[in-house]
Amino acid sequence: MKTQDSATVPVPIAEHPSGRGLWLAALGVLIYSFTLPATVFALEGVDPYVVGVGRSAAAGVLAAVALLSVRARPPRRDQWAGLAVAVAGVVFGFPVLSTLALDHGASSAHSAVVVGLLPAATAVFGVLRAGERPSRAFWLAGTAGAACVTGFALIRGAGRVTAADLLLFAALVAAAAGYTEGGRLTRDMPGWRVISWALILAAPITVPVTGWLLATTHPRWTGHAVLGFGYVTVFSAYLGFFAWYEGLARAGIARASQTQLAQPILTLIWSGLLLAEPIDATTALAAVAVLVCVALTQRARIGRVPTTAPGARTRSGRDRFPTGP
Template identity: 25%
Template sequence: MSAPQHSAPRSPGSGFGFSTADFYLLLTVFIWGNTFPVAKYILGFLPPMAYATTRYLLAALVLLGLMALRGGLQPPRRRDIPALALLGFIGVTMMQLLWTNALTFTAASKGAILVAVSPIFAMLMTTMRNLVKRESTPGALAWSGVLLSFAGVFLVINNSLTGITLDGGDLVGDLMFLGVAFCWATYSVMGPRYIASLGALRVTAWSMLFGSLLLIPLSILDIARADWGATTLTIWAGFLFTSVGAGALGYLWWYEGVAKLGVARAATYSYLIPVFAMISAALVLGESISLAQLIGAAVVLAGLMMTRLGTQRTPGNGG
């Protein structure tokens, strides 16, 4: 997962020290980075859609439980249900349909790099919105960052410094991961309007529940053919890690961190996700990382930082 590209209030006096919010953001990106290789390992035993659906149903139930503990289970207002269902469809249903299946085609480390470009898609969406509203748009530095990031994406997918190798293979998985980045960007651009009025926990919990329920019709066959009885303790531990850790607590900690520190400061933590993913994939799955992919990852991250700096310097920009 990559950082949402929208404005969020800073808490007074947050400064540049390492706060509790910083700790939770760092813990979140560590969890999200490690989710890629852990999920790929689990998918060696469970069908993709069975895993995605049960994982997010559990995550939604955990968030609803937290809501009950924090002040009562507040059902969404009827007028908010369509928006929450749409957020769930984009941020859970479509994203998990692509993400889980993409992991069966593409290396976990590679997928994490490709998903990291979601802030670029978010910036493009915000720019289109600003053009319609005749508001300020990003300058040359931000657009240079966009081009640089996509050059890095090409290097990662091509996986070669000497020639063009886009001849199929895991290209389908790579394109799916770019679809994941687009879905997360869309969810991130749409979410703030509802989080401002309903709160991060309510929006995340209900949208996640709606999104996971929409996954059920797509996963009935996978759930039926899954050999649940042969699932080992290691697989269940990984399932809980990716469900409760990444799916429930990760979402909650991320948005609470953004609310306290602001998206610009939080965004710097998201750049660590592919780094953690590459290290973990090498240690857990024995994945090898080519020189082209390392250079591509560095180029993607450099482009993201340029884009962030460029949007920060643009007066009135929503990104």
């Protein structure tokens, strides 16, 4: 005899099937795949620091509205350190460094193949910080995917180490750290709240810095600049994390991060369509090879060291993003 209605029993997020998590991660990847071409658009009339910092300042306004609309409680004391790492990685690190790399002459395609190593870096951080234990098969498939991306970069002439390459490498390390901490925090609170609080935490820096940059750099808001800046603000800096952090939490950081192996290929396609950068047979072959590696990583087993976090997250009504006023 049942003593409690199963519909009212909170279900820990870690107990949900990983399939939905992988779909959410894939949606995040699709959103992020437009980031580099959109940044190129924004740079047509806007200073790179305005693009890198200003998008987080503007996204912080959206975050404040979302949090106020549900009267969200502040994070627990033990969560602020993880939020600080997320801020350093995904609010400041990746946006600023990747934008500077593009401003230093790296094309969107060049940047895409270098940042293609991000899944491997995220998997490593997942092992170090999130207690995950990928199998040997996972590592072999992930390494093969990283090798495909690296080989593609070399074939396309991206193997030379330049200042832009160093900036991109630093950007992907920063993003990997921010993704891992965000995914870890999303086990305790919804992903949209993680990125919202991260943007609010950064606002005392991003807002005044953006105001000063706008006053001193005299941006030219062309159609492309507005479109590009608007995209990286609304989607890359904010809405993309709704799906991405949830995907990392539900499917596991190491496994979900491997869906990003498809991101450089998608970015190359958008670069060809939007920026008229060439797409040849090599790109098609690399796309097939990378997608095969992604499929293999999803079949590999990912273990997680059991942890009991205080205030473990549940699928209660308060955890859901509001759909109405």
